[in-house]
Amino acid sequence: MNSAAFANTGSGFKDPEKLSFERDWIRRAVLASYWIVIILAFPFWWHLTSIERLALPTSQVRSQLQSNIVFPIAIHFDASISQQNPSLNSQVQTLLHDSAINEPGRWRGVDIRLQDRNDEVASSLYTVALGGQTSIAHSRNLRVNRTDAQSATRLSSILSDLIVPPESGTSHSQRVVQYSDHYRLAFTLLNEDATPNRFVATWDVQAALAEFIYPLMSQLSILHNFTVESQVQYHAPLAFEPRRVTLGDTEVSGLTQEDLTVFINSAEWTLASSVSNDPVLHFVLFVPSETHSPMNIIDSEGRPINQSSFLLPQWGSIFILNNELNSSSLHLSYNDLKPVFRNFATQLAALLGVPPVPLGLIMEGSFLSDWQLDALLRHRALQNVQGSQDTLHSIIKLVDQINNMPVGQVVRDDVLDALASLHEAYRTAVTSPALALRWSSKALSMASRAFFNPGMLALLYFPAEHKYAVYTPLFASISVPLVVALIREFMAWKRGSQDNGRR
Secondary structure, three states, X not given: OOHHHHHHHOOOOOOHHHOHHHOHHHHHHHHHHHHXXXXXXXXXXXXXXXXXXXOOOHHHHHHHOOOOOOEEEEEEEOHHHHOOOOOHHHHHHHHHHHHHHHOOOOOOOEEEEEEOOOOOOOOEEEEEEEXXXXXXXOOOEEEEOHHHHOOHHHHHHHHHHHHOOOOOHHHHHHHOOOOOOEEEEEEEEEEOEOEOOEOOOEEOHHHHHHHHHHHHHHHHOOOOEEEEEEEEEOEOOOOOOOEEEEXXXXXXXXXXXXXXXXXXXXXXXXXXXXXXXXXXEEEEEEEOOOOOOOEEEEOOOOOXXXXXXXXXXXXXXXXXXXXXXXXXXXXXXXXXXXXXXXHHHHHHHHHOOOOOOOOOOEEOOOOOOHHHHHHHHHHHHHHHHHHHHHHHHHHHHHHHHOOOOOEOHHHHHHHHHHHHHHHHHHHHOOOOHHHHHHHHHHHHHHHHHHHOOHHHHHHHOOOHHHHHHHHHHHHXXXXXXXXXXXXXXXXXXXXXXXXXXXX
């Protein structure tokens, strides 16, 4: 029905062509306004939803994988030894060189040279002199007796064990805690049950700490900062029942190797008395109850062993107190604690990775030698450098694999700081292992902070497919009617143009 028919019927309906909103130019203007808003809003949407992705120094990070930290070490043979065997210097040098070739992993990062004078610049300078017995001193001196001084093989073996101590398989790496600038040492006296006959209320912990722990902490302060705390607990039940073992005429409570792994009752023991993000090393003096006393560690055949303490890798140490206690023995004196804290000091050194003194050597003094500290400094610096390189390389790989992963200014600055710290570690390793450790520690800290940046981690769990799932229902419902209307108007305009052309 055309417009004339509408006019003649008198039905009251208006001609659609005379309606203002049905006019072609108005309808097309309305449709165009929608598209204009979308076009103008698109740059704002793109800017608000775009990801900041700054360029990382990829080439520098990859070149770091080929760089190694090197500690030059000079060994000077005193004239008292050189006079006995003029060719000893060259013989030892050859043996050490062969050892480095055969064990490259052990000698990684160490450049050792033997010299006749003390004029060479090196990060560590050691002196080998003739003495009454083979011993090491704190001043980086090695004294050897006449028998060892005449054997190049024996001297090279001693120097190898002192400079690059061998690790006792995987157990060593599993036992030693991961490096940290700060550690918290928690010393706890645990009473399994505060019964009258097996109960310790107080202990002379400060005197024992001053005698055995504080001197060790002082020497290790070049590597770590320590915080010490102590506490006494009066109820610390075991989570299992020890098996009873007959030993002569008496019965003892036996702890198998499986029992030692679950000895710590984390559900009921509160060992940490303060809140901190620093790693905690626990040292527990456990007082068995009257029912479980005495308590001994037994071997696989069920026989008690002569050992009252055991070490939990990367956690701490436990000492079982089997002394005879009575109702009047509510206090552990300094003399009672001597064997306990002597053991704690040894276990602390083992947990921190302090290399032991090689067999056959006597150490002058009761604590660590400079040989041990230098070896530990070099080892920790190598670990930090390797960890920094691996972390930085992981960041680059992750950013390359995930195209829309954000890389903000904070992440980029941390990566650059880590690279700068690594460069300083390489530079200072020539003169000071302590400075090299400090810079390598900073490099590892910066690299780890960049890797665990919250802005980067968030996208690991929000891939691109999730974006499509979010935007598709929103944009599809809006875009389909607009696209269809645009096509219809274009077709109507095209038909109108053809009709006007035929007229």
